[in-house]
Amino acid sequence: MKNVAIAGATGAVGAEFLKLLELRKFPINNLKLLASERSVGKKLEFCGEHITVEELTKNSFQGVDLVFFSAGKERSKEFIPHAVDAGAVVIDNSSAFRLHPDVPLVVPEINPQMVFKHKGIIANPNCSTIQMVVALNPLHQAATIKRVVVSTYQSTSGAGSKGMRELLNQTQAWLNDKPLEVSAFPTQIAFNLFPHVDVFLENGYTREEMKMVNETHKIMDAPEIGISATCVRVPVLRAHSEAVWIETEQKLSREDAREILKKAPGIIVKDEPVDGGYPTPWEASETFETFVGRIREDFSHPKGLTFWVVADQLNKGAALNSIQIAEVLTTG
Numbered sequence: 001m002k003n004v005a006i007a008g009a010t011g012a013v014g015a016e017f018l019k020l021l022e023l024r025k026f027p028i029n030n031l032k033l034l035a036s037e038r039s040v041g042k043k044l045e046f047c048g049e050h051i052t053v054e055e056l057t058k059n060s061f062q063g064v065d066l067v068f069f070s071a072g073k074e075r076s077k078e079f080i081p082h083a084v085d086a087g088a089v090v091i092d093n094s095s096a097f098r099l100h101p102d103v104p105l106v107v108p109e110i111n112p113q114m115v116f117k118h119k120g121i122i123a124n125p126n127c128s129t130i131q132m133v134v135a136l137n138p139l140h141q142a143a144t145i146k147r148v149v150v151s152t153y154q155s156t157s158g159a160g161s162k163g164m165r166e167l168l169n170q171t172q173a174w175l176n177d178k179p180l181e182v183s184a185f186p187t188q189i190a191f192n193l194f195p196h197v198d199v200f201l202e203n204g205y206t207r208e209e210m211k212m213v214n215e216t217h218k219i220m221d222a223p224e225i226g227i228s229a230t231c232v233r234v235p236v237l238r239a240h241s242e243a244v245w246i247e248t249e250q251k252l253s254r255e256d257a258r259e260i261l262k263k264a265p266g267i268i269v270k271d272e273p274v275d276g277g278y279p280t281p282w283e284a285s286e287t288f289e290t291f292v293g294r295i296r297e298d299f300s301h302p303k304g305l306t307f308w309v310v311a312d313q314l315n316k317g318a319a320l321n322s323i324q325i326a327e328v329l330t331t332g
């Protein structure tokens with residue numbers, strides 16, 4: 001049994017931590033809930049108890065063994081070193097430490113052994129990256145991927161609870177003939193989409209797109225794979241979708257790819273060329289697996305394969321993956 005804290009307990013990812021720690025019966029002695037001073041005194045339910053939210057400070061971690069951290073990158077940078085100094089192991093959902101050479105970046109279906117190399121911090125990868133690598137890795141093991149081109153269709157909850165609220169508020173405003181307010185996103189999201197997730201970098205890609213490149217290289221230990229991503233925000237509340245194209249060294253037939261993916265951990269193949277015979281974000285919402293469909297050989301390239309990947313990014317892309325990491329850590 002462990003003394004556990006959730007930093008960012010009142011957020012979109014924090015809410016999933018509370019649900020999933022209970023659902024998976026994670027062994028907890030005492031649970032501490034931390035957020036900003038705005039949330040101090042709020043009560044959140046866990047296993048039938050109402051726990052009072054406390055302010056996240058550098059002194060929050062005395063006596064805490066394990067911290068699930070989802071309070072944003074700046075808070076991760078500021079407070080995680082204090083948690084580590086206090087003797088806690090931290091599983092961080094932000095990008096603050098993901099590419100640090102001493103910090104394992106873990107997707108338990110792919111590199112669980114890295115968990116044991118931690119020096120106090122284990123990083124949970126970017127949500128779009130996790131669901132992509134869950135599908136890429138078994139194909140890479142079978143046929144060696146040389147190149148990946150991916151386009152994402154990312155839900156509004158990827159930007160936290162304010163992102164979900166903005167889609168609902170704009171939709172309601174439009175239905176009531178009111179002006180649409182834009183605050184969480186760079187432009188209108190209701191009845192719209194835009195190819196802009198996170199900030200633009202000097203190379204013309206966005207930071208989210210470069211996370212998909214750099215984090216995939218680290219998790220799969222395959223820096224030689226060429227990767228290009230276009231990340232798009234779409235008016236969906238929950239679960240990210242991705243159209244993925246790969247080139248492999250050995251040719252993969254559609255049937256081979258289907259069989260490999262069916263046997264791979266954490267994946268459900270839904271791949272029938274009929275109405276509804278493919279995964280959608282609506283049906284993937286609040287589920288735990290990574291769904292793959294639309295698997296087909298690329299007729300424009302002899303060793304090309306293309307497919308569609310959908311997963312609930314608040315679960316597999318964040319809280320669930322973090323808890324799976326903690327389960328590896330605690331059960332060995």
Ligand SMILES: NC(=O)c1ccc[n+]([C@@H]2O[C@H](COP(=O)([O-])OP(=O)(O)OC[C@H]3O[C@@H](n4cnc5c(N)ncnc54)[C@H](OP(=O)(O)O)[C@@H]3O)[C@@H](O)[C@H]2O)c1
Nearest residue numbers: 008010011012013035036039070071072094158160161318
């Ligand atoms: N959303 C996703 O799909 C997703 C996926 C993977 C990773 N992540 C990462 O997970 C983290 C949380 O994301 P989210 O979507 O849950 O965001 P969110 O819904 O905006 O929640 C943010 C949380 O951080 C807390 N917080 C904000 N400012 C704080 C401060 N100054 N001091 C202490 N706590 C503070 C908030 O507390 P208050 O309620 O008191 O403001 C809230 O609990 C981010 O690093 C994000 O990049 C998110």
